[in-house]
Amino acid sequence: MAGFFKNLFNKITNRAEIDWDDLEADLISSDLGIKLTTSIIDELRDLGREISGNDVVDVTRRQLAKRLPDNFLPPTPRADGKPFVILVVGVNGTGKTTSSAKLGLWLKKRNRTVIMAAADTFRAAAVEQLKRWGERLSIPVITGNTNADPSSVCFHAHQKAIAEKTQFLICDTAGRIHTRHNLMEELGKIRRTIAKQDETAPHLTLLVVDATTGANAMQQAKEFHKASPLDGLIVTKLDGSGKGGIAVTIHDTLGIPPRFLGTGEEPEEFSIFEKENFVAEIL
Ligand code: GDP
Secondary structure (H helix, E strand, O other), X not given: OHHHHHHHHHHHHOOOOOOHXXXXXXXXXXXXXXXXXXXXXXXXXXXXXXXXXXXHHHHHHHHHHHHOOOOOOOOOOOOOOOOEEEEEEOOOOOOHHHHHHHHHHHHHHOOOOEEEXXXXXXXXXXXXXXXXXXXXXXXXXXXXXXXXXXHHHHHHHHHHHHHXXXXXXXXXXXXXXXXXXXXXXXXXXXXXXXXXXXXXXXXXEEEEEEHHHOHHHHHHHHHHHHHOXXXXXXXXXXXXXXXXXXXXXXXXXXXXXEEEEEOOOOOOOEEEOOHHHHHHHHO
């Protein structure tokens, strides 16, 4: 993304006259979405003078700052001593299991006690993967048998977390894209099951979206949001060709804010959303 704006900057700076259609196409292709692109173009036109690469960057920075949410305040342990339950949802391949583990480590580093539930029981590999992460990061992982009911895995993990007064429970849920209807029903069931032991839970539902998939990520956000109210996004793969613009567009369109960011395959390559850094990163 940073490279993208640099190229755009050079293109505009080296040109005698601005080609508005070209600029619009460029901004849309950076995943900033039509709404934001239109606002940027309108503000630039309103300047009423020849525009430079600097103008584009300045106006984009202002528009991004206006449209992105404030910094995300990290979740804190509950006062009643019951676990703070986080559901991590999303389609396969977005980085859901990796992000669940990264989030576990992120909390652990802040001296929180964490337990994880491997509720993606339809994929033995996903359960194994979370178990390996748990061993590597020293975070307990609750698993069920292959094809066990995902909600029962979450229920048992929740029960254990309550009994042991663990502060955070992270549930890595299933993401089979070919049976979307079932997937959404299953998420509903997980929510209801978790609420049986604590009617205030789950406390945070995060959708994992792969920043390299652009419009697909938007579609996923729409569908998941219909089925299970989302509190925020974990935007992954912002290293490489990941375009942070999609997070802006999803927030703009659906009001779902970015909460955490994944910037690599390693567990430490993960951060909480901070507006200023994020804008700087995009530009
Ligand atoms: P899941 O199917 O959604 O649970 O996805 P996984 O957690 O198995 O991740 C899929 C692939 O994406 C794995 O190879 C991860 O290492 C990789 N991955 C996850 N997050 C990131 C990220 O932020 N950056 C990069 N480069 N790769 C990531």
